[in-house]
Amino acid sequence: MPDPFKTAQNKLDEASAILRLDPVAHELLRWPMRELHVALPVRMDNGNTHVFRGFRVQHNDARGPNKGGIRFHPDETIDTIRALAAGMTWKTALLDIPLGGGKGGVICNPKTMSEGELERLSRAWIRQIGRILGPDKDIPAPDVYTTPQIMAWMADEYAFMKGNNEFGVITGKPLALGGSAGRSDATARGGIYCVREAADALGLKLAGASAAIQGYGNAGANAHRLAVKLSEMKVVAVSDTKGGIYNPGGLDYEALRKHKEKTGSVSGFAEASAISNEKLLELDVAVLFPAALEAVITETNASNIRAKIVAELANGPTTPAADAILYNKGIHIIPDLLCNAGGVTVSYFEMVQNASGYYWEEDEVHTRLEKKMKTAFKSVHKTAQQYKVHNRLAAYIVAIGRVAEAMKLRGWY
Numbered sequence: 001m002p003d004p005f006k007t008a009q010n011k012l013d014e015a016s017a018i019l020r021l022d023p024v025a026h027e028l029l030r031w032p033m034r035e036l037h038v039a040l041p042v043r044m045d046n047g048n049t050h051v052f053r054g055f056r057v058q059h060n061d062a063r064g065p066n067k068g069g070i071r072f073h074p075d076e077t078i079d080t081i082r083a084l085a086a087g088m089t090w091k092t093a094l095l096d097i098p099l100g101g102g103k104g105g106v107i108c109n110p111k112t113m114s115e116g117e118l119e120r121l122s123r124a125w126i127r128q129i130g131r132i133l134g135p136d137k138d139i140p141a142p143d144v145y146t147t148p149q150i151m152a153w154m155a156d157e158y159a160f161m162k163g164n165n166e167f168g169v170i171t172g173k174p175l176a177l178g179g180s181a182g183r184s185d186a187t188a189r190g191g192i193y194c195v196r197e198a199a200d201a202l203g204l205k206l207a208g209a210s211a212a213i214q215g216y217g218n219a220g221a222n223a224h225r226l227a228v229k230l231s232e233m234k235v236v237a238v239s240d241t242k243g244g245i246y247n248p249g250g251l252d253y254e255a256l257r258k259h260k261e262k263t264g265s266v267s268g269f270a271e272a273s274a275i276s277n278e279k280l281l282e283l284d285v286a287v288l289f290p291a292a293l294e295a296v297i298t299e300t301n302a303s304n305i306r307a308k309i310v311a312e313l314a315n316g317p318t319t320p321a322a323d324a325i326l327y328n329k330g331i332h333i334i335p336d337l338l339c340n341a342g343g344v345t346v347s348y349f350e351m352v353q354n355a356s357g358y359y360w361e362e363d364e365v366h367t368r369l370e371k372k373m374k375t376a377f378k379s380v381h382k383t384a385q386q387y388k389v390h391n392r393l394a395a396y397i398v399a400i401g402r403v404a405e406a407m408k409l410r411g412w413y
């Protein structure tokens, strides 16, 4: 696997060259502005104390407070966190949300930890990192293996530190603690709104068109439900870690949901045959949704991809070498920066609601999200045509241009 931070810097370099970005602005954007590395002593259930390592990276806050998730993962590295923090700077700028980019993490394996241990770790993280957080400074959210319950413990610990409730310090909270309606399916919903725009641009009819989804967690399963509900698409194949399933006539969402609830996997669903994850990616479908892992479309399989639209709900599913191959094949990529930005957009709506103390109906969240996604899609599409580049590079050009403008206005260069 290539170094994620190097890859992120390479993308910045490429877009900066096209933009003829000022060298000082470029240097400022190549590295995070601030990082905090912490040691977290946590009492485990067996009475021993384990010292966990945690991080928070604040990449750039020229456009507003830093924003980005917290990951709990055994293989967490500072370079992954740096790359993802930079990605949040671009994502918030691309969606034109007044926020910057951040990311945090703890090296731990939540699958082997009890609920009590997870709570103590979550509170320990906020006690250490809380000093650089705040609704006006940096606002974390759930990410890999962190949940609304973890956000609730963190919001509670922060309230103890401050002496008053400040729910706007963290998003992705449960509804009862200032969460936003429409947050749970916002990532998939934003992706579907983009697919509709892409189909319009390509003159493709979505009703009855086929889709395949790799990964069946929050993003993937909601993409199945919403592709059918909002666009009358036919989802013919889906997969998770245990394997994939395929039915050319379309997979029934409700029946599959019940099957997964019972067995823990999509695999073994009666109304479908088995398909490998590799074959799923290469199906002749209108839309392919990578919604699981990074680097699944590579130079090895890119020339076999037959989808007309690749909608990147996952972060980084396509390698740079594969990007060029898909572009030359005329496949329309909706890059991760844009396609999965619905989550951070509704997180921003959650902050706005927390600040005003007034909560919106779910319909209002959907309407505002759709408007934001459509506007961002159009700016990427227009920029791709203007510079004759693929959509990913276009997304970087739009985002970097906006952050550079804010830094210039602030007098940073």
Ligand code: NAD
Binding pocket: 187, 214, 215, 216, 217, 218, 219, 220, 239, 240, 241, 242, 277, 291, 292, 293, 294, 313, 314, 315, 340, 341, 343
């Ligand atoms: P999740 O943990 O809910 O689901 C991940 C799914 O991927 C699971 O079904 C898992 O079984 C499957 N999976 C893992 N390895 C696989 C493999 N080798 N082959 C096939 N399936 C595999 O995670 P999620 O929240 O749905 O996130 C998925 C992707 O979307 C990640 O890249 C994440 O960074 C990105 N994303 C999610 C959100 C969000 O709001 N959920 C926002 C932005 C980006």
